[in-house]
Amino acid sequence: MRYATLHGLLAAATLAASAAATADTTLRMSHFWPAGSAVNQEIFKAWAERVTEDSDGRLKVEIYPSQTLSKADRTYDAAVDGIADVAITLQGYTAGRFPLTEIVQLPGISNSASQGACIVQTLFDEGDIAEEYADTHVLFLFTTGPAYLHTTDTAIRTPADLEGLRIRRPSDVAGEMLSSMGARPLGLPAPDIYTSLQRGVMDGLSFPWEAMKVFRINELTNHHLQVPYYSGAIVATMNQDAYDELPADLKAVIDDNRGMHWARTAGRVFDRLDREGREEALAQGDSLDEIDDPLNDPDWAPPLKEGTQRYLERLDDRGVEGARDVYAKALALRSRCP
Template sequence: MSGCSNKSENEGSVTSEQEVTTLRFSHFWPATSAMQTDVFEPWVKKLETESNGRLEVQIFPSATLSKPDVTYDAAAKGTIDIGSQLQGYTAGRFPLSQIAELPGLSNSAGQMSCMLQKLYDDGDISSEYEDTHLLFMMGAGPGVLHTVDKPIRTPEDMKGMRIRKPSAVAGDIIEAAGGSSVGLPANDLYTSLQRGVIDGLSMPWSPTGDFKLTEITNAHTNIPFYSTGILVTMNKDRYEGLPDDLKKIIDDNSGKVMADIAGEMFDKEDARFMEASRAKGDIMIDIPDPLNDPAWKGPLLKGSQNYVNDVNALGLDGDAVYEKAKAASASCKA
């Protein structure tokens, strides 16, 4: 989609003879979230400023343009121009990328964002994105168990509980601990908790606060038992059809520079929402090193190995990528 502007060059914008390329960007976060206001909006503004107004990006938050679990496919097909979604929202679509989500690999959003971007840049997971033009990777902070009533101190406490899983990785671990994993999009979680459809959820602090789920949950187990990968990608034909100078502007504002910005935002928001819940008197249970905790080590390692075995069964070298992810984890450790 393109249009024209009547602003003069003296105003720092395009002339009427210059074509404006308008890109539609779809994501599922609320319009008031820090992801929208602190990451996406400044990114869009930078693209527009550096292109002298020749690039215009329209942001569609709250999954108004594409459903959360089909946003990547929508970008691949050209239904949207740019999209952001969790890899875990499309089960089996990004099996190698999701190895980075396994427990013990990441303790912060900054580390997770760095890991994913490095694995992509090094070619270890890039084959999973060949039908689009990947812009940058992000990672949320460690997953936390949030429950309405029953605190979770040990894996046994999850038995009989219905816990929302954000991905296959987290689902494997919840099941290994004895809980029942339930797949639900983030936009449905508030009402599902209200109605008792689920007893709790597994999600980092930042999106838990963004979706106001901290209003309903009152017990929280801070345990880095999985991490969440996130992508931002662009329709390949749309990117390749741009003039070279506009491609360069997009390239200069993609990759690790954006991974770092997003990771910093997530870590800041994680701390803010956790402190707010602590201040209102919620139960806080801290398990900072679960792989060395006698109660948690077994289920976490079992869930991890189950996932890697499933990846191997697809004919992919899950073991090799797991080793690469461990190396990336070490190099990205803050």
Template structure:
């Protein structure tokens, strides 16, 4: 993990090196839209990004946070950035189906065992140009993933794929929907902020989320069974309105550039990992049933179905998607070094 550690150190040092301009009133007020609740760890991470931008610009850029879908609903955040409703947005690529098929290769089973690693790999794919064309409508700042996405259910323990048959399980994206369908459940699409109400009303029997999401969206209050398997790692993007970025003078664009890329991707993935620990500890404290699938996605009861779902996705999305998938092991090795 030397590379991940080194970029985290670089990001920390960067926080204390603002550009040397005289203090002045804000020239740009950036509206930052996202869907996490204000108290969530991710909200604090985005605030830290805003604070860094404000400090590095000597106050010439101000960042106003709009959490909890207050500026745009989760599936509409990317388009809100495109249309200048928001200047910056953080969202899930797969909330708009078929728009980011190459980016969503990162969601396939077993790709990364942590948010920090997944984020390093994902950002490297963006930096190397493999997925850059999918973001041509905006100015992407960084991409990241959460840690392992798992299955969380109310009243039903899921130990084998057979236990999923007939269950209505929330899925975040079409990629995860295909995985769940192959395993025998009935996937129900919805963004994370809708899960609590849907489960409390019996609309769904469970949900797929990392432990971070279970904590952030209060699922430990409802789901009492958790199946620990690295089913997927969700793709996220923090992106900026292209016109807003291009209208800035060169020195302020440099501030944005400094607070973009690999360092912030890895820091955000690491925050996801830290929040995973908190969500898991909370479930244990509540006495929930946690089933760990031995061998994870390599477990014989799960492996065949998940491999087939992976092959189906790659076949549907062409040679470029397969090429990206095949280069991920080498990128993962590099990110660990």
């Protein structure tokens, strides 16, 4: 009788384990890009579809774009707290939380989204910035292309032209540089920029060409200065508990879809969108000026170099270890990540 009972319990446990191993799991993905954007369709939806395919349908991903699950500045915390199972956001929305990662945003580090993605993913893979993400399970990191300056009424050609202008800043790092050049930086999430420009709340913004197209900002601006002084870092990450609770074979599916492959995929999409955003502005007759090498330009080099040193000194003052080593390595990685 005892044997029969024990046998029954073992059989039930085996069935339960089998059911758990084959049960479907739905992951909630949160980000702020529009649902119809190429960023969502070609990066995030493509990742979701690959995960579903590789898991034979046992992993499904529900995508919540346009801040519908979490606001842009709370999206990383949404992944930490389990509000979202997968979250994609810019580190600049949580100022000071990822100080070493934000080094890749400084002038002169990268000249394209593809190069920036390779640099930041390499820094993570080789352990230089990984500790900053110990509270989540990182999937991949990448960057935007260089952010430029775009205005409604005033053409900017030198730093002096920024004096008094209300310019949306993408992060504290970029905001400090804008302030040093006389601008009045404003902080607000990317999805709120269109209405703010419409209402005359600001005079312009710092944005890569990709975002000018994706968020339809080209419709409202008339002047553009292509000065590559900043790039935005982006992380796609997963709630640690959501990952830990997966059976081993589904963890393997997630881990097979982490790292450099997806970082490079994102970089290529952003590169193409940068080209399209620029072409769109030119097609509508906007004015475009270019400063191709700002770190050697007599007007732009001083404030940009000063801003870089100020950021590194601030990290020194905070006791952030390894900041100057990460900066030197990021610069060196440009040759490995052309």
